[in-house]
Amino acid sequence: MPEPGIPLLDGWCLYLLECRNGAFYAGITNRLDARYAAHVAGTGAKYTRANPPVRVLATRGYPDRSAASRAEAQLKRLPRAKKLAFFES
Structure with a gap:
């Protein structure tokens, strides 16, 4: 089950996260729900371990x-x- 507000997508996606420090983090994945959960858990990327995401801004x-x-x-x-x-383009 995806996190609330995380769209389910087929194929690959580009995503933009807003981190707790206000910074943006961009990445790609073929499983956005699992990738976001990994970022939140601190296992997704070195940057998001130190600056956890607060929400998905765009995909x-x-x-x-x-x-x-x-x-x-x-x-x-x-x-x-x-x-x-x-x-938006």
């Missing part, structure tokens, strides 16, 4: 890992002010 689905990885690289090059807008 976007992709057909395969390669496409999701390219989108993640694009997102990470953007300034903070433009990261949320990336998911």
